[in-house]
Amino acid sequence: MKNLTLEEFQIYCLLMAAEADFDITKQDLIAMGSKSDPVTFVRVYNGFEADNDIARKNTISECKALYINDELDRHNLFDGMRRTFFFDGRFKAAEVSVFKTLREVI
Numbered sequence: 001m002k003n004l005t006l007e008e009f010q011i012y013c014l015l016m017a018a019e020a021d022f023d024i025t026k027q028d029l030i031a032m033g034s035k036s037d038p039v040t041f042v043r044v045y046n047g048f049e050a051d052n053d054i055a056r057k058n059t060i061s062e063c064k065a066l067y068i069n070d071e072l073d074r075h076n077l078f079d080g081m082r083r084t085f086f087f088d089g090r091f092k093a094a095e096v097s098v099f100k101t102l103r104e105v106i
Contacts, residue, residue: 007036010077057105061105068106081099
């Protein structure tokens with residue numbers, strides 16, 4: 001996906017975080033979708049699903065340059081992702097791996 005707004009970038013990162021265990025549940029989608037405009041969420045979700053892993057990492061890297069200007073911006077983004085990771089009450093090994101990768105990219 002290209003040319004994401006800040007809100008779309010946040011949704012995209014949250015989707016990547018939620019998919020870390022290779023299973024985005026309906027609960028994950030409802031929780032994320034409830035925090036944004038439904039049309040925007042569906043558009044980003046469809047774009048995310050169409051992207052492969054390389055395209056996803058490239059999208060995140062490109063948006064980072066646009067939206068992460070300081071440590072506060074970075075902290076706020078990761079705080080939202082942490083809430084998504086812990087949504088099911090567990091922090092699985094695959095989630096830890098993706099979270100670590102995202103921290104390196106962002």
